[in-house]
Amino acid sequence: MTPWIALPAVLPLLAAAASVLVGRSRAAQRIIGLGTLTALLGLAVRLLIETDRNDVMTTQAGGWVAPLGITFVADRLSAIMLLVAIGMFLAVLVYAIGQGDEESRHVGFHPVYLTLVAGVCMAFLTGDLFNLFVAFEVLLVSSYVLLTLGGRLAQVRAGTTYVVISLLASITFLMSLGLLYRATGTVNLADLPAAMEALDPALRRVFLLLFLGVFGIKAAIFPLFFWLPDSYPNAPTAITAVFAGLLTKVGVYAMIRIQTTIGPDDTVVGTVLLVVAALTMVIGVFGAISQQEIKRILSFHAVSQIGYMVFGLGLLTVAGLAAAILYIAQYIVVKTTLFLTGGLVERASGTGHLDRVDGMLRTRPLLGMLFLLPALSLAGVPPLSGFVGKFALVDAGVDSRSWVLVGVSLAVSIMTLLSMNKIWAGAFMGEPTANAEATRPLPTAMVVATGVLVAVSIGIALGAGPIYAYAERAAETLLPLAGSSAP
Amino acid sequence: MTTVFAALAGALFATGTYLVLQRELTRMLIGLALLSHGANVVLLVAAGDPGRPAFLDGRDEPSAFLDPLPQAFALTAIVITFGVTCFLLALAYRSWVLTQDDTVQDDPEDVRVREEPDADIERSGADQPTIEAQDR
Numbered sequence: 001m002t003p004w005i006a007l008p009a010v011l012p013l014l015a016a017a018a019s020v021l022v023g024r025s026r027a028a029q030r031i032i033g034l035g036t037l038t039a040l041l042g043l044a045v046r047l048l049i050e051t052d053r054n055d056v057m058t059t060q061a062g063g064w065v066a067p068l069g070i071t072f073v074a075d076r077l078s079a080i081m082l083l084v085a086i087g088m089f090l091a092v093l094v095y096a097i098g099q100g101d102e103e104s105r106h107v108g109f110h111p112v113y114l115t116l117v118a119g120v121c122m123a124f125l126t127g128d129l130f131n132l133f134v135a136f137e138v139l140l141v142s143s144y145v146l147l148t149l150g151g152r153l154a155q156v157r158a159g160t161t162y163v164v165i166s167l168l169a170s171i172t173f174l175m176s177l178g179l180l181y182r183a184t185g186t187v188n189l190a191d192l193p194a195a196m197e198a199l200d201p202a203l204r205r206v207f208l209l210l211f212l213g214v215f216g217i218k219a220a221i222f223p224l225f226f227w228l229p230d231s232y233p234n235a236p237t238a239i240t241a242v243f244a245g246l247l248t249k250v251g252v253y254a255m256i257r258i259q260t261t262i263g264p265d266d267t268v269v270g271t272v273l274l275v276v277a278a279l280t281m282v283i284g285v286f287g288a289i290s291q292q293e294i295k296r297i298l299s300f301h302a303v304s305q306i307g308y309m310v311f312g313l314g315l316l317t318v319a320g321l322a323a324a325i326l327y328i329a330q331y332i333v334v335k336t337t338l339f340l341t342g343g344l345v346e347r348a349s350g351t352g353h354l355d356r357v358d359g360m361l362r363t364r365p366l367l368g369m370l371f372l373l374p375a376l377s378l379a380g381v382p383p384l385s386g387f388v389g390k391f392a393l394v395d396a397g398v399d400s401r402s403w404v405l406v407g408v409s410l411a412v413s414i415m416t417l418l419s420m421n422k423i424w425a426g427a428f429m430g431e432p433t434a435n436a437e438a439t440r441p442l443p444t445a446m447v448v449a450t451g452v453l454v455a456v457s458i459g460i461a462l463g464a465g466p467i468y469a470y471a472e473r474a475a476e477t478l479l480p481l482a483g484s485s486a487p
Numbered sequence: 488m489t490t491v492f493a494a495l496a497g498a499l500f501a502t503g504t505y506l507v508l509q510r511e512l513t514r515m516l517i518g519l520a521l522l523s524h525g526a527n528v529v530l531l532v533a534a535g536d537p538g539r540p541a542f543l544d545g546r547d548e549p550s551a552f553l554d555p556l557p558q559a560f561a562l563t564a565i566v567i568t569f570g571v572t573c574f575l576l577a578l579a580y581r582s583w584v585l586t587q588d589d590t591v592q593d594d595p596e597d598v599r600v601r602e603e604p605d606a607d608i609e610r611s612g613a614d615q616p617t618i619e620a621q622d623r
Contacts, residue, residue, distance in 0.1 A: 130560055137567045144574055153585045159578055160512060160591050167519050167571055168507070174564050175526040181557060182533035292599075 002057045005047060006072045008040050008082060008121035009135075016114035029110040030097055036114065037090040040121070044083040051079040052470065055477055058127060071188060073127030076474035077325060081124045081253055084329045085246055087456065088336050089117050091449045095340055096238035098445025099347070103149045103236040112149075116142035116242070123250050129180070129187040132254060133173055136218065140166050143247060147235045154234045162231035169217040176210040183207070189261050196262050208263040212255055212273070219251030221310055222280040225303045229287060232302070233295035237343030240295060244302040245336035249328050252309045256324065259313060260478040266316075273314030274405055281307030281412040288419040294342040294352040294427065297419055298335070301378065304416065305331055308409060312393050315400045321475035323392035326468050330377075330385040330460045337374040337453040341367065344450060345427055348442055354423065359432030366447070368428050373454050375424065377461075379417035385461040392468060492532045499525035512579040512589040516572060523568040530561040 015036035022028035051057060051074050061070035074082075093113065096104040103109060119139025126132050144166075148159035181187055183203065184195035196204050213224070220228040228248070232240050263269050284304025291297045309331070312324025344367055345360060346352040361368040377384035382391075390413060397406040460467060499521050506518025534557040579589045 130563075134563060134567075137571075141567075141571060141574070144571070148578065148581075151581055153582075156578055156582045156585060157591065160575075160582070163571065163575055163578065164507065164515055164519065167568075167575075168522070170567075171519075171522045171526045174523075174560070175529045177560065178526065178530040178533040178557065181560070182535075 002050075003059045004043070005057050005074045005125060006059055006061065007043055008047075008086070009072070009118055009125055011040060011043075012036055012114040012118035012121065016111040016118065019111040019114060023107045023111075026105060033093055033110045033114060034090070034097075037086060037093060037117065040086045040117070041083075041090060044079070044086045047074055048076075048079040048083050051076050052473070070131055071127035071190075072125045073189070074125055075477050076470065077253070077256070077478060078124045080325065080329055080470065080474060081249075082121060084332050085120055085124070086117070088245060088332055088453070089113075089120075089242065091453050092238050092242050092336065092340070095241075095343075095446050095449035096236075098443040098447075098449065099236075099238060099343070100443070101236055103146075104238060106149050108145065108149060112142050112145045116146065120246065120250055124253065127189050129189060129192075130177055132257075133170070133177060136173070136250075136254075137170060139247065139250065140170070143243060146239045147231065147243075149239075150236065152234075158231040158234040161227050165217065165227040169214050172210070172217075173214040176207070176214060179210075180207055189257065192261050204262060205266060205269060208258065208266060208269055209272075211258045211262075212269070215251045215254040215258065216276075217251075218248065219255060219306055219310075220248050220303050221276055221306055222283050222303075225280070225284070225306075228303055229291075229296060229299040232299045233293070237295070237339060237346065240299075241336045241339035241343070244299060244339055245332050248302060248306060249309075249332055252306060252313075252324075252328060255310070256313055256321070256478070259316075260321070264316065264479055270314045270316040273310050274402060277307045277310035277314055278405055278408045279307070280304065280310060281408060285412050285415045285419065289415065289422070292354050294345060294354065294423055295339070297423060298338050298342055301338075301416065301419070302335060304412060305335070305378070307412070308390070308393055311405055311409060312396060315396055315402065316479070317396060317400055318472065318475045318479055319396035319399055320393075321479060322468065322472040323389070323396045325471040325474055326392050326464075327389035329467070329471070330389045330457060333453055333457045333460065334374045334377045334386055337450060337457060338371070338378065340446070340450040340453065341371045341374065342423075344370070344442055344446060347446070349427075354426030357427040358430040359428070361428040363432050364442075367442075370447075370450050370454055371428065372424070374457060375420040376417075377457055379420055380413045381417070383461055385457045385464070388461050388464040388468070489532055489536070492528055496525045496528040496532075499528065510590045512575070512582060512591060515591075516575050516579065519575070520568070520572060523564065527561045527564060530557045530564065533557045533560075 015032050019029050019032050022032065056073060056075045058074075059072045061072065064070070096109070116139055119135050119137075119142055122135035122138060123132060126135055144159060144163050147162060148155045177187060183199060184192065186192060186195050196207075217224045232243050235243065259269070259273075281304050284300050284302075284307065288297045288300035288304060291300060309324045309328050312320045312327060314320070342352060345357060348364060348367065349357045349360065351357060373384065377386035380386045380390040390409065394406050394409060397409070503518045503520075503522035503525060506514050506521065509515060509518070534554050539553045583589050
């Protein structure tokens with residue numbers, strides 16, 4: 001019993017309430033937001049260390065015993081996701097405060113941002129599927145509000161699509177939960193494997209596919225991704241960065257959980273995941289190549305990159321899963337940085353449209369570096385963190401003899417590089433336009449937040465060995481059977 | 488009894504799906520409400536066969552009363568759907584204020600990609616202005 005592991009879900013909710021109470025003062029709201037996230041960062045580090053020592057830690061909310069109460073469970077996967085997520089939330093909050101645009105000065109911004117943090121933390125820490133549903137709702141409702149905070153026409157339009165799609169996924173989730181409870185009598189993740197044993201294998205597969213489909217909508221895998229590139233770019237930059245960097249990855253996290261819980265040896269579903277992964281990578285990157293605006297190109301990449309994570313999951317081996325975990329951790333940082341840099345370009349030049357920005361490298365060399373490093377990392381150029389993630393994935397793919405997937409993922413890497421080059425050539429190279437000369441100064445907080453994230457992603461590349469070892473131990477906890485039978 | 492519930496859930500899902508596919512936000516809203524009712528009916532079925540009291544009536548063996556957990560699920564779900572429906576109503580109202588219309592608009596970038604003439608053929612000269620050039 002370690003009650004403190006529930007704190008990452010509880011603290012931000014209390015802070016959100018406090019943030020509403022001091023709503024008249026933006027300064028107080030900022031102090032509460034930054035203070036809470038800093039405290040959470042400390043907690044996440046402690047959780048990372050302690051889960052590595054104890055494997056799994058649990059606590060029961062209110063002292064109700066396991067199948068009845070609300071169970072919080074932390075293992076290595078939860079801990080590493082939590083740490084990356086909270087670090088990113090903190091950096092983005094600093095960026096948003098520095099940006100000081102209409103949305104981040106809105107009275108509702110800080111409280112809703114904190115409830116989003118609470119929802120994400122709860123999703124990572126829950127040990128029960130119904131609680132996961134509640135966590136998803138908390139983070140989704142917060143994201144609806146953040147997406148439409150400005151109330152502009154484009155936001156209302158994008159918000160409608162986003163809310164309706166998410167709500168449909170939630171309803172399907174709820175219905176699947178009802179059916180699962182009727183069939184097994186439990187929704188507790190720890191009890192499910194044993195309860196599923198009694199079921200017909202076909203029925204087990206139906207449940208697995210139902211849940212993978214639901215989480216697939218949230219993770220934006222092929223063919224369920226259409227809502228993402230349409231809705232995300234319309235939010236303010238800081239919010240888009242959180243959404244694209246993190247929210248879809250909560251969906252991938254849930255996919256990993258459910259697959260390892262109720263179908264760790266279902267190779268048919270594994271193959272389906274591999275096919276879906278390949279299609280997601282290819283379609284996403286083609287979408288990115290056809291776009292003309294920085295945020296939209298990056299949004300399509302967010303789809304494409306999900307394919308890599310699903311690839312690691314679909315292999316159903318410890319190496320594949322470890323690679324997927326490493327990939328997610330580094331990707332959250334890289335993707336967020338790219339969006340933040342995209343926001344800096346928009347801020348400096350007044351537009352994110354590639355036809356109207358030119359020669360940023362001449363006028364703002366630092367910004368060029370801040371874009372170049374994560375962009376090359378995303379494409380998987382050594383020795384950056386994206387390369388480490390991709391190398392681990394390809395290595396796991398070769399081990400499992402998934403040659404097609406290995407080929408597709410390498411080809412998609414090259415196309416990713418091509419479309420990153422499109423932004424590079426469009427916005428940074430060439431003669432500075434008159435538009436770019438009349439630039440506005442960039443707030444220090446925005447540049448520092450982006451710079452710190454770039455440094456973190458380089459740090460991940462440098463510390464790749466220990467981080468991969470940690471991810472491997474996390475994967476072994478998730479796939480105990482496959483771990484012992486692997487050669 | 489389960490058959491009746493199944494038919495009811497099926498009818499709710501069918502009507503809800505039809506309405507969600509409409510372009511008017513208010514109709515989609517009603518569709519979503521119906522869909523979530525359908526999901527709640529499924530949760531009721533998950534509670535087990537009807538006929539037993541929902542609350543403890545003095546006896547304490549588990550088989551004497553209905554499983555309370557699915558009802559807790561349904562209650563939570565109703566509260567969440569209520570909140571989201573209110574939010575969607577506010578969105579629909581905002582959309583109406585801005586455009587005097589609550590139909591969902593096309594994505595402007597999708598329209599651009601779709602309408603771009605000969606997007607797959609390399610342009611040879613300036614005689615075919617791009618949409619962006621026309622914008623400016």
